[in-house]
Amino acid sequence: MHSFSSYLLAYSNIPNSSLEVLLKLFTPRHFKKNDFYARAGEHAKKIGFLEEGIMRAYYQNDKGEEFNKLFFMNPSIVGPYSALITGETNKINIQWLTDGTLLEANFQDIIDLYPDNRSIESLNRKIAEDFFVKKEKREMSLVMFDAAERYAVFQKEFPELENNIAQYHIASYLGITPTQLSRIRAKKG
Amino acid sequence: MHSFSSYLLAYSNIPNSSLEVLLKLFTPRHFKKNDFYARAGEHAKKIGFLEEGIMRAYYQNDKGEEFNKLFFMNPSIVGPYSALITGETNKINIQWLTDGTLLEANFQDIIDLYPDNRSIESLNRKIAEDFFVKKEKREMSLVMFDAAERYAVFQKEFPELENNIAQYHIASYLGITPTQLSRIRAKKG
DNA sequence: TCAATTTCTTTACAAATGTAAATGCAATTC
DNA sequence: GAATTGCATTTACATTTGTAAAGAAATTGA
Numbered sequence: 170m171h172s173f174s175s176y177l178l179a180y181s182n183i184p185n186s187s188l189e190v191l192l193k194l195f196t197p198r199h200f201k202k203n204d205f206y207a208r209a210g211e212h213a214k215k216i217g218f219l220e221e222g223i224m225r226a227y228y229q230n231d232k233g234e235e236f237n238k239l240f241f242m243n244p245s246i247v248g249p250y251s252a253l254i255t256g257e258t259n260k261i262n263i264q265w266l267t268d269g270t271l272l273e274a275n276f277q278d279i280i281d282l283y284p285d286n287r288s289i290e291s292l293n294r295k296i297a298e299d300f301f302v303k304k305e306k307r308e309m310s311l312v313m314f315d316a317a318e319r320y321a322v323f324q325k326e327f328p329e330l331e332n333n334i335a336q337y338h339i340a341s342y343l344g345i346t347p348t349q350l351s352r353i354r355a356k357k358g
Numbered sequence: 359m360h361s362f363s364s365y366l367l368a369y370s371n372i373p374n375s376s377l378e379v380l381l382k383l384f385t386p387r388h389f390k391k392n393d394f395y396a397r398a399g400e401h402a403k404k405i406g407f408l409e410e411g412i413m414r415a416y417y418q419n420d421k422g423e424e425f426n427k428l429f430f431m432n433p434s435i436v437g438p439y440s441a442l443i444t445g446e447t448n449k450i451n452i453q454w455l456t457d458g459t460l461l462e463a464n465f466q467d468i469i470d471l472y473p474d475n476r477s478i479e480s481l482n483r484k485i486a487e488d489f490f491v492k493k494e495k496r497e498m499s500l501v502m503f504d505a506a507e508r509y510a511v512f513q514k515e516f517p518e519l520e521n522n523i524a525q526y527h528i529a530s531y532l533g534i535t536p537t538q539l540s541r542i543r544a545k546k547g
Numbered sequence: 548t549c550a551a552t553t554t555c556t557t558t559a560c561a562a563a564t565g566t567a568a569a570t571g572c573a574a575t576t577c
Numbered sequence: 578g579a580a581t582t583g584c585a586t587t588t589a590c591a592t593t594t595g596t597a598a599a600g601a602a603a604t605t606g607a
Contacts, residue, residue: 228502236501251494254487260498287476294483301486302440304493309449311500312425312533313417316594336555344501349594351556505564525585538564540586 171244173218173272180299181292190282191289195272200265207249207263216248216276222269223330225338226261237341239307240266240330247271250300266334316345317353360433362407362461369488370481379471380478384461389454396438396452405437405465411458412519414527415450426530428496429455429519436460439489455523505534506542 173195174188183191195218200206207213209229224241238261241247249259253276283290310322320343324331331339340350362384363377372380384407389395396402398418413430427450430436438448442465472479499511509532513520520528529539 228498230502238497238501251491254491283480290480290483291472294479294486297483297486297490298443301490301493302443304490304497305440308427308493308497308500309417311497312427313419335553346595347555348557348596352594355556524583535565536585537566537587541564544586 170220173220173244176218176244177292180295181288183288183292187282187286187288190286191279194274194278194282196274197270198273199270200268202265202267204265205262206247206265206271207259207261209259209262211259213249213252213259214275214277215273216246216250216253216279217271217273219243219245219247219269219271222271223266223334224263224269225266225334226263227341228261235262235341236344237338240327240334240338240342242327242329246296248276266338311344316343316349317356319343320350320353359409362409362433365407365433366481369484370477372477372481376471376475376477379475380468383463383467383471385463386459387462388459389457391454391457393454394451395436395454395460396448396450398448398451400448402438402441402448403464403466404462405435405439405442405468406460406462408432408434408436409459409461411460412455412523413452413458414455414523415452416530417450424451424530425533426527429516429523429527429531431516431518435485437465455527500533505532505538506545508532509539509542 174192177183177188177191197220198217200222206217206224219241220243222242224247225237226239226241228236228238230236241263247263249261249263251257251261252259279289279293283293310319314322320339323339323343336350337347340347343350345353363381366372366377366380386409387406389411395406395413408430409432411431413436414426415428415430417425417427419425430452436452438450438452440446440450441448468478468482472482499508503511509528512528512532525539526536529536532539534542
């Protein structure tokens with residue numbers, strides 16, 4: 170398992186003193202499969218670092234249809250990031266697909282560190298930039314590739330996931346029905 | 359026209375001294391319709407603030423097919439942002455759809471201001487966060503809505519564009535062919 | 548263990564969208 | 578103002594994907 174501090178240090182060589190202040194804000198929490206970490210409509214306050222387990226983030230439309238948007242595994246930051254930034258209510262749901270644990274902190278407590286810990290704001294700048302880059306990559310794949318190609322990308326990017334989560338979750342991530350994914354798989358042999 | 363400084367001040371009430379230092383890095387440049395501002399494969403160095411005109415950003419696949427990803431109008435920051443952040447070569451093309459002007463600076467020169475101008479790094483954190491939020495919104499609409507709904511969203515979001523750019527550019531942005539856009543328009547009456 | 552449940556695949560059909568070609572319209576050029 | 582060019586629309590047909598339902602396979606829980 171990748172530790173939270175090594176994950177952060179890969180972004181930025183933040184001084185040890187600041188890192189300690191930051192880590193002190195986080196406490197571990199355990200969850201069960203199918204638990205929700207965030208729900209659309211709620212007011213997000215917390216951000217997490219996923220240590221163990223698999224999670225998914227998804228949108229839900231008026232008709233209740235679900236659209237998987239991202240899967241999370243260690244190491245990664247987990248939370249309704251857009252909502253935390255804008256202060257609006259969550260647009261996305263985040264749910265556990267397995268049992269697991271994460272480290273959790275109040276996002277506002279982190280922001281409150283900025284004035285006295287410049288390096289922490291700098292770290293968060295880099296994280297925001299990185300999130301943007303990743304999001305753009307995903308957009309690119311949604312726009313340019315058809316479902317079969319996106320499936321190939323998915324398999325490369327998340328080799329651990331293919332056999333650990335339901336096919337219909339993968340189909341939803343690819344933007345197709347389980348039926349269609351089944352056809353794509355069949356065609357590949 | 360929205361000025362660059364008012365655009366920046368809406369993000370962050372950065373002190374006047376820092377704002378001046380920042381603005382001094384930018385110089386105006388004029389372009390003609392169909393000019394390229396950035397091309398895939400190049401090494402991006404510059405970032406711009408669009409003052410006048412319309413631009414598009416698009417991906418291009420191996421077969422040469424183009425996929426519009428975003429349109430730009432005043433006020434907005436324009437540039438191969440992901441490439442500037444990662445230091446990799448541009449993945450996207452940016453092209454003028456009309457004549458126009460923008461203010462331009464070396465991105466590295468801005469970064470070099472961070473150590474002595476904390477407020478500028480803070481501003482850029484907010485910008486990165488905002489870009490992420492906007493990108494996620496776009497992802498949401500790509501994933502959840504069908505072409506007809508995305509067209510309605512486009513019309514609301516870019517009312518000025520509908521009659522100022524070619525239909526096939528809009529179709530490309532929506533992820534459909536001009537034929538299909540024509541059918542959607544016909545159905546609406 | 549085994550019945551119940553969930554998930555995956557398959558099938559037939561329907562709907563949405565793409566492709567290619569033809570047409571008409573409007574702007575541009577000479 | 579006639580010819581040219583580029584663009585939007587329309588049409589017929591092909592392809593992709595969705596929907597609904599059924600059956601097979603895998604998983605779960607008593």
